[in-house]
Amino acid sequence: MSADALAPVAGPQPDSAGHFGRFGGRFVPEALVAALDELDGAWRTAMADESFRAEFGALLRDYAGTPSLLYEARRFSAKVGARVLLKREDLNHTGAHKVRNVLGQALLTKRMGKTRVIAETGAGQHGVATATAAALFDLECVVYMGQVDTERQALNVARMRMLGATVVPVTNGSRTLKDAMNEAMRDWVANVDETHYLIGTAAGPHPFPAMVRDFVRGIGDEARQQCLDLTGGLPDAVTACVGGGSNALGIFHAFVGDEAVRLYGFEAGGDGVATGRHAASITGGSAGVLHGTRTYVLQDADGQTLESHSISAGLDYPGVGPEHAWLHDSGRATYLPVTDDEAMAAFELLCRTEGIIPAIESAHALAGTVALAPKLAAELGREPTIVVNLSGRGDKDVHTAGDYFGILDKER
Amino acid sequence: MSRIGVAFDKARADGRALLVGCMPAGFPTVEGSIAAMTAMVEAGVDVIEVEIPYSDPVMDGPVIQKASDIALAGGVRTADTMRVVEAVAATGAPVVTMTYWNPVERYGVDVFARDLASAGGTGLITPDLIPDEADEWLAASDAHGLDRTFLVSPSSTDARLAMTVGHCRGFVYATAVMGVTGARARTSDAAPTLVSRTRAVTDLPVGVGLGVGTGAQAGTVAGYADGVIVGSALVRCVLDASSEAEGLAALRTLSAELAEGVRNPVR
Known part of the structure; x- marks a missing residue:
């Protein structure tokens, strides 16, 4: 592939x-x-x-080291109530897509x-x-x-x-x-x-x-074929975290033409979009120009860029790729915020059920999937199959996560 | 002809270049910026370029970014900058504005043009808006009789140069060096070439910016350009001063030096 x-x-x-x-x-x-x-x-x-x-x-x-694996996370799936297939971009050389x-x-x-x-x-x-x-x-x-x-x-x-x-x-x-x-x-x-x-x-x-998008598009091309090989069909939904949005576009692109496949991008909701301390440009921003492109931007009434906030440094950006803005406007993809706390709960869940430490960025995709699964199950009347882009590994986040969970021994 | 065009013509008739001095509105305060720009006019700056502060000024170097940050931290709004334009225009000097595209779009492109024109501004310099993306601005500036200054660069192809100046009105801004604003020890060798390439495709006056900080440099640039644009060196006078009076004094001294420079073109 x-x-x-x-x-x-x-x-x-x-x-x-x-x-x-x-x-x-x-x-x-x-x-x-x-x-x-x-x-x-x-x-x-x-x-x-x-x-x-x-x-x-x-x-x-x-x-x-690609194609990266598409791994069926059975213990995580059982907790979530969906058949969750993880696209293991965390296993790539350098640890991310x-x-x-x-x-x-x-x-x-x-x-x-x-x-x-x-x-x-x-x-x-x-x-x-x-x-x-x-x-x-x-x-x-x-x-x-x-x-x-x-x-x-x-x-x-x-x-x-x-x-x-x-x-x-x-x-x-x-x-x-x-x-x-x-x-x-x-x-x-x-x-x-x-x-x-x-x-x-x-x-x-x-x-x-x-x-x-073209250079990372292999994520979705691989995942689509792997899902067909593994399950005999396409997934009900594909999920990814969205900061600038390359991992999400990478996995979405192959599925855009598959109308039955729902696409979900999970933005960094920080302390909650209502608090203003977040990095959810589509959910909590407005159309504007930043860094050379027109897209959704976190900005004030005068068009000054607002500071974003997220526990995840990789999602801590007040804009988003323009193709996501377009997929949002067209309704082809759905963008929802995930708070720091929700992301960290999913981070812990994946660690404990699968022995995989995800990047905190990717934990936003996992958290969004946790919330999505029961809704999708109710709508479909069966267990949904969800492909999650596990875009990176969490080695770099061990300090942040250790702090968050209070599990670091105090330095003397 | 636009008011800027008239000023350029007059300078040309006098055998000298026009001096354009830039200062961010609201730096260090709204009133302080009016005082600074007024002092610049009094000391010999011909045209004031009011920069409307923006949070992410990618064409500006550290000096102007710092001044913009101070202005924004002080709470300056786009609407306040219209007040600055109005106050400085009252001195009689032509006032042109410069800002990045997002604040204009957010203000409302047509409303911005209307308010700028009614404040007495002559036009807008757009460092991150190229004519390719400027349909709305072309329409609004036409509707309200404002000048449009797009940038040309040493890396612009001949085709782009012709296209860009074709959309300019008032004057053309030639970026003398490949780089951001900020005074440099030497101005660029690329600048005279760019100016002559620009003149080959337009009769509009050509201003040169990015890198000028002394009277001698102003004289050098005046030798081949119609306008000498100075920003960071003037801003630094205010930034480095320990009091408002000291800043204004330094501004007057440098403005006078630059004004002398543009009157002694090195040809």
Whole structure:
């Protein structure tokens, strides 16, 4: 399956300027347009090039370890009241779905003859994945990370440095992912000739949303076939967490044409959307422009970006990929918030029932699934089958989770 | 012709470049920003560029971001910036605004244009809005008689340069360096090339920004451009001052130095 990861499929596509309905597009300084056009051209050419697809497919298989397993989580299923199939992206090299995107973009970087990659990171997963690909492809790598995140994800900072990347803590604004993205954009404007900005999610200006989606689309292509092989049919629902939204788009895309398959994206509800302390851009935001694209944004009455809040650094972002905004407006996918507490309860449940420590990001998808299962069962009159994208592993979150559950021994 | 166009013509007739000075509205306070901009006009700045603060200013460097953050923390609203425009326009100097697209869209594009025009603003510089995405702004600026300044860059292709200036009115903003705002020790070698490429496709005046901080640099840029745009160096006068009076004094000194610079173009 990996070898066909870029094979064309029918499915929703943006227009030639990257508009998903009223969302997407390019809201960028003119200085970046030439680089975005170059990238757009390189991506389209690569997509049509058998040798690129073969190289990408081989990397995904031999280096990243895909196709990832689709695992039937029986003990978790019994607690939840649904047949839950976990798409084990947590088992990929570097521990999350993000390796797929960075391998694709690193290959493109080489094709464009660029020698340096920069990236923004929240939880550090994308930064680690980028530093990994940079090491593999012998590219200089600079990762921008909000200072708040460098503190709560210190382990990933060390991993990036071990891999040879320079990690720059960003002290502007709220000192989280959005500020890291601003800083990466500034670097890109200044160094665009030799630098590729390796955006970590399906957001930002065109062609990033569609391109990143294409690179991670294998998640859904694999899961769809694996589900057919395992159960003889398609699932009733596919669920994923949504921050910027690449893992969700990656698993949704193959199922968009399957009308009977419900698609659910679970946003970070933080302390609860009503409290204002959350990162649920679709549920609690409004249409606006952020980081080069029109999408749903957490913003005040004057269009100033609001600080997001989530226990999960990877979901702690006040925007969302424009394709999700479009899937929401069209009604094809449903977006619901999951609070920190709900996510952590599901985190614990998966640990205890399956011996799998999920990323806190992915725990939002699990929590949403826990809430969804009885509703879906009632509606269908039978046990539903739900494919959950377990987008990453929780090693990086052990400190945060240990704190949350109060299970760390006090330091002397 | 727009008021900015008239000012550019007059400067050109005098054999000098126009000096455009930028300051965020509401920095350090709404009244403080009016005082700062008024001092700049009094000391020789020809055109004031009022930056409407935005939380995520990706084309601005650390100095203007810090000033914008201070303004926003002080509670400045987009509506307050219209008051700043009105007060500064009363000095007689043309006032152009600059901001990122989201605050304009959120305010309401047509309402923004209407309020800006009625406050006496001449137009808007849009650092993250390219003509490709600007249909609503093209319509609103036409409806309310406002100038449109899009940016051109050293990386713009000839086709994009022609397309972009074709949508400009008033003047064109040439970003002299590939990078964000902020005073630099040297201005860019790419700038004269960009200005001549721009002039090849438009009769509009061309302003050059990003990197100018001294009178000598202003003189150098005045040697090949119609306008010299200065932001961070002026903002720093206020940011680094220990009192409002000290900041205003530093602003006057630098403004006068820059005004002298644009009157002595190095050709």
